[in-house]
Amino acid sequence: MLLFGLFAVFVQISNCVVLRVTQNGLQELANFTQQWMSKTIVEVETDTFTHHITKGLGSGSLLFSNTSVEQFDAPTIRYRPSDHSFLYMTALSGQAKVSSDWLMYSKYLSIFGVPLSGKVQMQMAGIKSEVAMQITATNELLVHHCIARVVDLELDFTGSYAAEVLQFFKMNLAKSIRRNMEQQFCIAMKDRLVPWLREQIDTFPTLMRFPISDNVEITHKLHSIAMTNSHIDFRLLNSITWDQDVIEGEAVDYTHFAFADSFEDSSKMVEIFIEEETIQTVASAAHFAEQLRTNVSSPYLRTQCDYMCIGTIFPDLAESFQNSSMRVQVSTLHPPVIRLRDQNAQVFLNASLKVFPDPPLQNMTGPVLEIKMTTEFFLNLQLKHKHFKAFVNVVKSKAEVVHSRIEGLSQQALDFLVNMSTPFLEDAVDVFFGEGMEFSDVFRVPLENEVLSISDGSVRLQTDVVLEQALMMIMY
Known part of the structure; x- marks a missing residue:
């Protein structure tokens, strides 16, 4: 079911990457x-x-x-x-x-x-x-x-x-x-x-990939080669490999790669242009591969403690869940929507927060409280020490209770849990996007002197390649 969901999203968009040799x-x-x-x-x-x-x-x-x-x-x-x-x-x-x-x-x-x-x-x-x-x-x-x-x-x-x-x-x-x-x-x-x-050209599309999980990754294949008097562009199309299944996006013509033509040539050896739809596909693949799911815990979610926790603030909650701790599971409801702006990415996210007692109650299965949240935040993408890092800045969020199975809980306690959902979601967003990705997970050749920049609609990576080592890796 998840594979079909991703297929439905992926085939509707064209996903392109341009690898430029200067x-x-x-x-x-x-x-x-x-x-x-x-x-x-x-x-x-x-x-x-x-x-x-x-x-x-x-x-x-x-x-x-x-x-x-x-x-x-x-x-x-x-x-x-x-x-x-x-x-x-x-x-x-x-x-x-x-x-x-x-x-x-x-x-x-x-x-x-x-x-x-x-x-x-x-x-x-x-x-x-x-x-x-x-x-x-x-x-x-x-x-x-x-x-x-x-x-x-x-x-x-x-x-x-x-x-x-x-x-x-x-x-x-x-x-x-x-x-x-x-x-x-x-x-x-x-x-x-x-x-x-010819062997080197055929190998180029395999030098870059976006790993999503152990069995899901974004891969590339050569669409076309374009040249000017100053550079060669290898135009790549994205595919999603899910176990042994390969999902390809819709066919595109040459004009779809024009987003890379507005940039002046770099002094670096190679430039990589990644359009917004590719970043969106990575996020969609992460959603359908259930990678945008995490558990958030906090000492304040205990129902019994010596100092300050949710049980001391709301005794009725402590009475309902004696000697327990509340575990919050955060997961995306839909693929995040990503818009690339000047030097950052704007993200719109719908998420579900499910609250579980830990240990589980004998007479109750599933979450005791479910909250739906919508949030908007900015990601400041940076490249440091061969590591893609995203710094999260939440702009606004909204929460509403979808379902509650907690009997006898005061409205004040319920409101408190709803208000607590915002920092929980912020923590989850930081886990989803803030941990980033190792450079070597994306690029299979040694790079150096990298410069990352974001403009409206695309990401640009300028870099030098340790070419002799890279070609030796390709050849052997």
């Missing part, structure tokens, strides 16, 4: 890509290729095989987004040392009976490239084009007399080898870089 974030990603490339390129196996010599003593064909990258100094990487769905990765000033076996087929040189094989060392410098990746409407990442250039290439053939002959053809050989190495570099970018970036 220029500084892209620069850190570029730095990590450079490290990744240094480790990856040396593992690339290149195809065998053949060069044909058509003139001179060495005319024939030259087969290069077992080509391996012995050393690769990755170029300086830069990611450049655009407003037309293209992400460009440029690389400058890379260097590589490559070795390859060569085998020559020459009808002239074979007459002399000399070995026609050996090794060649290739020293490449000034490696530069541009890879243009298109992000499609279905969030696919495709290579639109790749341009690679090797500015300087030095060849050193060894192995036999034929190697001396090949020295005379180094200029033509260098052109052919350079062209082949440029093609192999682009193949590596298509086969290695793009799938690697």
Whole structure:
């Protein structure tokens, strides 16, 4: 029943989160890509290729095989987004040392009976490239084009007399080898870089969640990717996972994410924009998961004591509940209504306060008094020491008795219990919202230098990411 109630609320609203990677974030990603490339390129196996010599003593064909990258100094990487769905990765000033076996087929040189094989060392410098990746409407990442250039290439053939002959053809050989190495570099970018970036993009929605209880949490999936010349937005839709059931909100179009477009780019690596409806969904999920329920107790609720308590103030109450203590159970009647204002959240709450004798009476089950309350309060949300904290300020509240089973209780005692319900509710509200949430419960990657702000309709978190550690967590 609770699951259906949450479903009815959730499907009527669109819940969106925008994860924005800024220029500084892209620069850190570029730095990590450079490290990744240094480790990856040396593992690339290149195809065998053949060069044909058509003139001179060495005319024939030259087969290069077992080509391996012995050393690769990755170029300086830069990611450049655009407003037309293209992400460009440029690389400058890379260097590589490559070795390859060569085998020559020459009808002239074979007459002399000399070995026609050996090794060649290739020293490449000034490696530069541009890879243009298109992000499609279905969030696919495709290579639109790749341009690679090797500015300087030095060849050193060894192995036999034929190697001396090949020295005379180094200029033509260098052109052919350079062209082949440029093609192999682009193949590596298509086969290695793009799938690697795709994995990171697919992982982004899983890096953030809102835990509600042991079996309920708000999760995310990728809706679309949008870019400008200065940042990349990963637009996320919320889902509620309840045990094995997943509830998704209604479909939205691209305009629904426009609430994040009014903010200027941050100096932090990443910005996270959470719209008001997402916060409302978290509160609704907490209500239906029965997390907005608590027990409030106080020494003043004892019916018998040596000093001051409710029993000494109202003897008729002490007579009805001898040697007892009154326990107050507070729970929400409906999901709280949350409105995000400038630097705080306005909350409207309907709650039920049920009073139980402790220990229970033998001839009576359930609450002896039930009070319905409506309250309005403000939450001042702050982020301190990796902990989301909400400071509660109750503006107004109203209470009325719904049901009373206490016989012989004076109106004065009943009014006192009703008046006491306000501080009890305030204590409960502080339990519901004031305890906050650990940063690590929401974000699964290490963050630092966080700044939290609230504006009308949304929450904005600006933060830096310990990117290398985060990506290592994603990869492994």
